[in-house]
Amino acid sequence: MSTLYLILVSYDIADPRRLRRVARTLEAVGDRLQKSVFECGLTPAGLQALRLRLRRIIDPAEDHILIQPVCRHCRRDMGWQGKPPSAACEPFWIV
Structure with a gap:
């Protein structure tokens, strides 16, 4: 079994068609x-x-x-201000 790494991906896409394609690609993973x-x-x-x-x-x-790897130590130090994402977004697969 391969190790999974936590990756944050953020984007700014100029064209609505490409924007939808990027979003669908990321929703799949x-x-x-x-x-x-x-x-x-x-x-x-x-x-x-x-x-x-x-x-x-x-x-x-x-x-x-922007594709940014996040180490497990950095993930522990991440915090939210305001409404956090749902519990379903928690990366339970980080080892």
Whole structure:
């Protein structure tokens, strides 16, 4: 069994069609935390595949995607102000 890593993905996509495609791609692999922020549990191979899929969708001259790994120590220190996401978004798969 491969280790899953917590990855935060946020994006700003200029075109509505590409925006929907990026959102659908991320919904398939992670949990939406905010409108353009996802939390994903991915293997290294899964992360590489996601990067490739997103690269094929976006226009690099207009769009921006931030893919940020989060270590388990940093995850413990993360906190929410305001309404936190649902418990379903909790990354129970971090080991």
